[in-house]
Each structure stands twice: as structure tokens, then as C-alpha cells.
Amino acid sequence: MPRLTSIALITVLAVLMVFTVHPVSADSKKILAAIDEAGASCRGVSQKIWDFKEPGQQELKSAELLKEELAKLGYKVTGDLKVPEDLVKDGISKTGFKAEMAGKGAGPTVYLMLEYDALANGHSCGHNLIATSGLLAATGLAKVMKETPGRVVVIGTPDEERGSMGGGKVALLEGGHFDGADVVFITHPNDRWSLDQRFLAMKRATFTFKGKSSHAAASPHKGVNALRGVLLTFNCVDSLREHLRQDVRIHGIVTKGGAVVNVVPELAQAEFACRALDTATMENAYAKIVNCAKAAELGTGATLEFKEPRVALKATITDPALLETVQANLKTLGIAGNQLKNFDELASSDLGMVSYNYPTVNLWFKIAPEGTALHSDAMREAANTDDAWKSTLIAGKAVALSAYDMLTNPAKLKAVQDGFKEAKAKEGK
Numbered sequence: 001m002p003r004l005t006s007i008a009l010i011t012v013l014a015v016l017m018v019f020t021v022h023p024v025s026a027d028s029k030k031i032l033a034a035i036d037e038a039g040a041s042c043r044g045v046s047q048k049i050w051d052f053k054e055p056g057q058q059e060l061k062s063a064e065l066l067k068e069e070l071a072k073l074g075y076k077v078t079g080d081l082k083v084p085e086d087l088v089k090d091g092i093s094k095t096g097f098k099a100e101m102a103g104k105g106a107g108p109t110v111y112l113m114l115e116y117d118a119l120a121n122g123h124s125c126g127h128n129l130i131a132t133s134g135l136l137a138a139t140g141l142a143k144v145m146k147e148t149p150g151r152v153v154v155i156g157t158p159d160e161e162r163g164s165m166g167g168g169k170v171a172l173l174e175g176g177h178f179d180g181a182d183v184v185f186i187t188h189p190n191d192r193w194s195l196d197q198r199f200l201a202m203k204r205a206t207f208t209f210k211g212k213s214s215h216a217a218a219s220p221h222k223g224v225n226a227l228r229g230v231l232l233t234f235n236c237v238d239s240l241r242e243h244l245r246q247d248v249r250i251h252g253i254v255t256k257g258g259a260v261v262n263v264v265p266e267l268a269q270a271e272f273a274c275r276a277l278d279t280a281t282m283e284n285a286y287a288k289i290v291n292c293a294k295a296a297e298l299g300t301g302a303t304l305e306f307k308e309p310r311v312a313l314k315a316t317i318t319d320p321a322l323l324e325t326v327q328a329n330l331k332t333l334g335i336a337g338n339q340l341k342n343f344d345e346l347a348s349s350d351l352g353m354v355s356y357n358y359p360t361v362n363l364w365f366k367i368a369p370e371g372t373a374l375h376s377d378a379m380r381e382a383a384n385t386d387d388a389w390k391s392t393l394i395a396g397k398a399v400a401l402s403a404y405d406m407l408t409n410p411a412k413l414k415a416v417q418d419g420f421k422e423a424k425a426k427e428g429k
């Protein structure tokens, strides 16, 4: 092909791309209108999930309802997801799901994560609103995908709260259900608007000490006190604290400590959780805790039984370019930058595992007065109010617009992917 012709062709293609692939404002309007239109019916879905209040691995009705709604929108829904047997024995495969919609031709894949598990006191973490803000975003995107490159995957990630087993996202990650994701979005209700991405890395340890029973008064010298192993572990851990970074959290309980007072305990057990702002620091502190238990074994003569847990949660990776995109969209929706606040009361989530593997953003949205604690009865009530729903609509819109940016703006997507690699390389340093 003569050179001039190719230049002309490239110019025509470039012009076409500007007018056909990036009609941003028109499509944004379509997305927002579709979300407004679906508002009332999605509010109904949120109410139902709030009423179902199904705990982790039992969210069958919530998952079914969401799958039905996504199918109505034209998403191709898949249930019965394969996950590693040893990680989660039941539930996840039935309560997790994927719903996909392909766009016009090849392009990036954006994931929208939905949570819908409740706690013992109902939806006190507001996961009914995580599910429905995701559903709203899926509704908006469905309206424009025929003309948009790439793919939207809505993934139902159940069982977030029972983190001791690793949470649903870990099982779904290991099952390969996030393969091919370019960017992952999730939201979470709270007492403020925030793009604070910090979640602590966490790993648990169960230490079992086996001693020898004997009469505690008549023949203590013939026994080996397993409880002493537990107590010494606690003391040793406490003396470690002086040298740990401020964000390191170590908290333990005694799960077995003997049966009757006149018998030297032959079995004792303690469970610890170790957390930190970055994964390497957490692992470092964790190794020291294990050494404390080993020292207690040596000191008491009780035998220590300990096995590394199958799963540990990583800390979240913060992707500045992704935050920038979401923040810009929030601004167009009336949430200015000065309304975004950080918070210092940090916990852990299986979200960290997703964010460690793929550029991920979690948008906290305000549904309750500042100071209202997650998991409180007050938060549960807030999660079912009209005011909360107004914020949920904004959150759904911000996710939809940001996902759309990722699908249609290769430069923004590249900045996100480069930023992710950089942030990951810097983690803990």
C-alpha cells in the first residue's frame, strides 16, 4: 500500500474512533438515564436481600434474585461455579455466580463485584447495597455495550464476612473466575464517602499444646501443663509488641484451657490473628508469633502442634490512577473531593486478595451519620432507608461511568495498569 494512502487511512480511522468509540457524553447520559429508570425496581431488590438476611454460604435466595435480574438485562448468567473443594466445602459454588455481557468487538474486561451476605444481626454491613449498586452499574452499562468495546463481567462474591475461611473471593480467585479481568470495581456503604483503599493483610494461627494430666495438688510434678504453653505464648507475644510497627495488630483468644481445676491441663489451645498495612510486614510479625509458640513449647515441655493456614489475606493495593477516574466521576455526580474522607479504623477483607491480583477500587458511600459503626444495629437500619438509596444510586452511577471510561479510554486503562504494577512493587517499602 502506498505510504500516502496508509496515512490517509490512519487519519480516517482516527477520526472515526473519536466519533464512534468515544461518544462519551452521549453514552454517559444513556448510562445515567438507565440507572435512574431502574432505581425503583433495584430498590425493591435491595429491600428483598435486606429481608432475606442470609449469612455466608447460605445466600441462595439473594443470589437467585440477582441472577434473575441480570438475566433480564441480557447478561449471560452462570451459576454452579467450580471452586477448590478444600477451601470451601459448601455454599460458594451455589451462591457465587458470574454474569457476562460482551460488547462490540475486542476490548478490556471490567469486573463488577457484588456481595450479599449478612451477619447474625442482619445486613449490618449493608451488603444488600453493595449488591444493588453493582446491579445498577450493570444496568447502566448494559444500555451501551452494543456500541462499546470489551466485556462486562458481574461476579457474585458471597461469604465475605467469614474471613477465617478466606472468604468467597479467595475461592473464586483460585477457581479462575477472575481470569482476564483488567479492572475490578466494588462499593461499600459506610458512615462517609471515601476512596480510602486500605485493608489490613491478615493471617490466623491456631496453636495446640499437648501436655500430660495428673492431680494438680497430689502429683503436679508428674504432669506437663499445656495451659502454660498457651500463657507463655501470650506473654512472649506481648513482649514483642514493643518492637512492632504501629499498624501491626495481634489479637488472641484461649479456645481450650483445661477442664477442671484439680487436673493439670493436658490440652490447651489458642487462636491468634496477625494483621498489618502491608503483606510483608504482616508475614514478618507472624513469623515472630510462631517463634513465641515454639519458645513456649521449649520452656514448658508441652508439645506444640501448629500448621500454617491454607489461606492468608493480602493487604489491598491502592491504584492512584483508578482513584482519579472514580473521583472525577463522583465530582460530576455531585460528590466533591472535599467530601471524601479517610478513616483510621481498619480491618481486613477478602477484597485484598482481588486487589493484589488486579487493579481494584472500592468506593465507600455514605448511608449513615459519621461515627456509625459497621456491623452495628444502627448501620443495619440505615442500610434500608431512602437516604441510603440515594447514595447507592450515586455509587452505582460512579462505578458505571468509571467502568465505561476503562472500556473506552485505552490511555486511562494503561495508566491504571501501570500504576497498579508500580504500587505493587512498592508495597511495604
Ligand SMILES: [Zn+2]
Pocket: 125, 126, 127, 160, 188
Ligand atoms: Zn462489609
